[in-house]
Amino acid sequence: MTVTRTLAERVVTGEPAAIARSLTQVERRSAGVNELLADLHRHTRGAHVLGITGPPGSGKSTLVARLTAEYRARGRTVGVIAVDPSSILTGGAILGDRIRMTELAGDPGVFIRSIATRGALGGLSRAALDAITVLDAAGKDVIVLETVGVGQAEVDVLSAAQTVAVVSVPGMGDDVQAIKAGLLEIADVHVVNKADREGAHKTVSELREMLRLAPHTANGWDVPIRQTIAATGKGVEKLAGTFDEHHEWLDRSGERELRERRNAATRIRWMAEEFVLRDLRPGRADFDAAVDAVVVRSSDPAEAARELVRALRP
Amino acid sequence: MTVTRTLAERVVTGEPAAIARSLTQVERRSAGVNELLADLHRHTRGAHVLGITGPPGSGKSTLVARLTAEYRARGRTVGVIAVDPSSILTGGAILGDRIRMTELAGDPGVFIRSIATRGALGGLSRAALDAITVLDAAGKDVIVLETVGVGQAEVDVLSAAQTVAVVSVPGMGDDVQAIKAGLLEIADVHVVNKADREGAHKTVSELREMLRLAPHTANGWDVPIRQTIAATGKGVEKLAGTFDEHHEWLDRSGERELRERRNAATRIRWMAEEFVLRDLRPGRADFDAAVDAVVVRSSDPAEAARELVRALRP
Numbered sequence: 279m280t281v282t283r284t285l286a287e288r289v290v291t292g293e294p295a296a297i298a299r300s301l302t303q304v305e306r307r308s309a310g311v312n313e314l315l316a317d318l319h320r321h322t323r324g325a326h327v328l329g330i331t332g333p334p335g336s337g338k339s340t341l342v343a344r345l346t347a348e349y350r351a352r353g354r355t356v357g358v359i360a361v362d363p364s365s366i367l368t369g370g371a372i373l374g375d376r377i378r379m380t381e382l383a384g385d386p387g388v389f390i391r392s393i394a395t396r397g398a399l400g401g402l403s404r405a406a407l408d409a410i411t412v413l414d415a416a417g418k419d420v421i422v423l424e425t426v427g428v429g430q431a432e433v434d435v436l437s438a439a440q441t442v443a444v445v446s447v448p449g450m451g452d453d454v455q456a457i458k459a460g461l462l463e464i465a466d467v468h469v470v471n472k473a474d475r476e477g478a479h480k481t482v483s484e485l486r487e488m489l490r491l492a493p494h495t496a497n498g499w500d501v502p503i504r505q506t507i508a509a510t511g512k513g514v515e516k517l518a519g520t521f522d523e524h525h526e527w528l529d530r531s532g533e534r535e536l537r538e539r540r541n542a543a544t545r546i547r548w549m550a551e552e553f554v555l556r557d558l559r560p561g562r563a564d565f566d567a568a569v570d571a572v573v574v575r576s577s578d579p580a581e582a583a584r585e586l587v588r589a590l591r592p
Numbered sequence: 593m594t595v596t597r598t599l600a601e602r603v604v605t606g607e608p609a610a611i612a613r614s615l616t617q618v619e620r621r622s623a624g625v626n627e628l629l630a631d632l633h634r635h636t637r638g639a640h641v642l643g644i645t646g647p648p649g650s651g652k653s654t655l656v657a658r659l660t661a662e663y664r665a666r667g668r669t670v671g672v673i674a675v676d677p678s679s680i681l682t683g684g685a686i687l688g689d690r691i692r693m694t695e696l697a698g699d700p701g702v703f704i705r706s707i708a709t710r711g712a713l714g715g716l717s718r719a720a721l722d723a724i725t726v727l728d729a730a731g732k733d734v735i736v737l738e739t740v741g742v743g744q745a746e747v748d749v750l751s752a753a754q755t756v757a758v759v760s761v762p763g764m765g766d767d768v769q770a771i772k773a774g775l776l777e778i779a780d781v782h783v784v785n786k787a788d789r790e791g792a793h794k795t796v797s798e799l800r801e802m803l804r805l806a807p808h809t810a811n812g813w814d815v816p817i818r819q820t821i822a823a824t825g826k827g828v829e830k831l832a833g834t835f836d837e838h839h840e841w842l843d844r845s846g847e848r849e850l851r852e853r854r855n856a857a858t859r860i861r862w863m864a865e866e867f868v869l870r871d872l873r874p875g876r877a878d879f880d881a882a883v884d885a886v887v888v889r890s891s892d893p894a895e896a897a898r899e900l901v902r903a904l905r906p
Binding site: 322535548559569 | 626629861867887
């Protein structure tokens, strides 16, 4: 007798084709994707989700490739999700970077995927969160989420990471300052990449000063600044060690649970928004009737929305 | 016997202090603002809402001042709402521009307000839509909504306008092209301001070419290109005439009703989102319980959101 396994079951056994198909469904928000994600959610095992963010040109992609190799050397399986709005514009520049990760391409313990959606940035962030669920259920030990770190939606995505690393490079001037300022409060680790460049010491001391001035979160984690040269791999082993230390600290301090709750809250809110906007749109009889009522002033937008929300049965 | 009138009643009689107070409530989203807007919505009279958008430096503010004077000369009352995210950053640069509209400052038939909110861009757009409701209920004949025209939220705001004018200036190069491309499908009128500058003819012919290539909406309105020199007022009278023609065409073609419905739909959806996100947040007992369930995997984000949405009683 042939037993047909569901897509979710195949993902849970780590089958690459099933992971790839699920991620495509996540990107396209295909019919049935919510049911798939619900099934997968119950099989998530709590991978170490690592958010790596930094401006274009900071060498993030190379750093992620090196880190992946380092984790593999430590016997861990790795999933990489590259979220970059520019991939929508350039039509796959990021994927190009990935393909350069040739040494990792044939390794069944590594799954790499660029996430792009045709929708708005919010859709991209949503797809990235869901991709974490897929790779976590597939049993990856470490999931690396690579983003350019601009915009509120991306910050929301990074809140799904247990460890957030912000990458800077020497000599990028005020742009970097601006990026860092927005990300300062979510950075668990700072990485100065291309640390053989002139100005690396200056960048490190600027970061140190910034951290000194930042209001202490008083949770007992001193945000470290690590220097790397991703091109040669220098500093990457130490960086991976720092990420492990942070992961252990999360468990010890109770912070891990706080972050899981924050992440769950974000996911619930995004799902609720999706349900509401899916059911409240032109073409639905009750919505069209509400629009009529508002146009003729027998109702107002708040009252109409209130009635529609009360009647929602997603 | 003293009769105490409500704030909404005072707005409806056009009292400037009541309009100002209502707009402050709209900006701050004070308690009771939804009730105020519901009252005001029933008193809106269908002002001609004019959206004027263009890049910084295109002379929008001067053009709006000239147009306002022109409408006053035609005996119409005017409300101006300036929406510009930069006003958040510069702390009132726009308001500075407004104050330069000295000839209009003492005119009770004109109400001018810059809209800024401390929240996200979405909050700003929301406040702008609500400000239209206030000024419409206050009986302004024409409401001019001035925006820099970037981002989806701003495009949503412009969808509240009956007539959308996109302002370009000669010699701004590719930036202008990029802005125009995104706004092309919502422009009812193109304005080339600073038309005495070198390159004005080139800009006009580029626009003409762009319009020729754009897929025709086939609704019978030929998008005109008008040239103005806002600094001297040249072309402004003709532009106001074009806006009037468009307004008449909206009524004749049935397009006005379509736009009113689209606008009502946007307002209802935004209100619904607000209700959902207000009630689905940490600190609410049912939300916190749902977060717990998702964290321990006895539920998943979609199921949790579904149950919470079903229970909503905004």
